[in-house]
Amino acid sequence: MSTTIDTTIDTLRFATAGSVDDGKSTLVGRLLHDSKSVLADQLEAVEHASRNRGQETPDLALLTDGLRAEREQGITIDVAYRYFATPRRRFILADTPGHVQYTRNMVTGASTADLAIVLVDARKGVVEQTRRHAAVAALLRVPHVVLAVNKMDLVGYEQAPFERIVEDFAAHAAESGLPGFTPIPVSALVGDNVVARSTAMGWYEGPALLEFLEEVPVGAEAPDAPVRFPVQYVIRDGEVRYYAGQLASGVLHVGDRVTVHPSGETSQIAGIDVLGTARESARAPQSISLRLADQRDVSRGDMITAGVDVPALTREVRAAVCHLAERPLRVGDRVLVRHTTRTVKAVVEDLGGAPALSVNDLGHITLRTADPLLLDPYAASRRTGAFIVIDPADGATLTAGMVEP
Structure with a gap:
């Protein structure tokens, strides 16, 4: 049977x-x-x-x-x-x-x-x-x-x-x-x-x-959730490029006008592929590959968005955090910030008035990044509003952050 x-x-x-x-x-x-x-x-x-x-x-x-x-x-x-x-x-x-x-x-x-x-x-x-x-x-x-x-x-x-x-x-x-x-x-x-x-x-x-x-209901994303597509891989097939990753939020359709960040270049969705099958649309959290109508300089870590509901790029990150590592995090430390598929250098500017964070501490942080990030508040998106702080010396995860408005 x-x-x-x-x-x-x-x-x-x-x-x-x-x-x-x-x-x-x-x-x-x-x-x-x-x-x-x-x-x-x-x-x-x-x-x-x-x-x-x-x-x-x-x-x-x-x-x-x-x-x-x-x-x-x-x-x-x-x-x-x-x-x-x-x-x-x-x-x-x-x-x-x-x-x-x-x-x-x-x-x-x-x-x-x-x-x-x-x-x-x-x-x-x-x-x-x-x-x-x-x-x-x-x-x-x-x-x-x-x-x-x-x-x-x-x-x-x-x-x-x-x-x-x-x-x-x-x-x-x-x-x-x-x-x-x-x-x-x-x-x-x-x-x-x-x-x-x-x-x-x-x-x-x-x-x-x-x-x-x-x-209990799960996965009830708002129907008008903003489109956020962090690029994880660039796949080259001859002269054609496909941009692969997981759609973090929203719905994408073939024909949608999109913007690539941080470059600000715009294009149009020419094709969507889901598990090897061409689709007319895709919805978060599907893993997909996109093909754009124009040749654009798109790399891993870039964010593709659609529509006008897009926060401004920023080099200042303010967030609530939980410190995860045994080694303390101190004001002035040089770190890496990993947000979705993008990793940038940063400096710890403030820790909510505290000189350091110890393991298991809950607190607040202000970071200054070398390159701009497209951040949503964590209250709006648990995916694109979250990041981790990494030790550049050994790649250890130091802190988990939730972006504040």
Whole structure:
């Protein structure tokens, strides 16, 4: 019997975050286990490891805590990515660390996420790291946030602790600029409201977590989103040149008038190719190649736009940042800035009044670049409003930036 794979279902990227011992890995393990996304040999390995640790039942956290050091310490120290699917949707999951010293890992895991799950222990309530995670989710403009109040079984499945946590989190979310969130009471250890709705919390009338993950809208780009096409490769076929890359936003049609930046030269789209097939149009985030009607000097790192909604080229970059490297970033440092496919030299002019940024610091930066960049505010585009700062000496990533208006 043959199996037909439905290629029309979409993909949700989501990240988990929470304080230490709030149960993130157990929640993820429960999601994988109860949605029947665990292979038999994986489950057998988890059962064996659990027995070796003196546990009578499988420790589902081990499904994501795959590193030896994590198992020995009982914590998550890196971003663990998992892929699974249900009949309704595919999922890419990033289980991020809870320690404050691993804030940079949450930034990595949530930077491309459509949704973030912030876990809170029902007994402890909102703690400092919860507030930090709310701030990071707001900073990264994650479109959807779920407040998962975990370990409800340890507070007798009572409604009052849940409501207090929701009220407390709402106050901090408003302070952080988080536009909204969806609260769900769960018990990852037992399975309440993770995949199936719980019968122990009759007062809760909302969906189980997996139900919400299957139904939340993703990829809803505004129909009038501005066209941004960073050129990644120039392909020469005799006298004809094709410009290849991923369409970051907007829709392009054959015949559209376009502008190449930073040169300012204009032309017209003569052809669009998607996966070897000629098309009349393309939509973000498709990977495409373009052919222009005129010979133009276009190189990797150039940005092709259409329409009039184009920000001015600038050499001054102001942004919110999270510093990712162990080495500090200081005022006066000479760095590289990588924005989409373009890399330029720059100097750190200001760090929001601070002399330096240390690892996991959240702050603000002003950079002066040697060559102009076409930047959108991060609030308008998570793709063309983001950049990274690189050490020119060894190519190490130092800082992740989100362009401010």
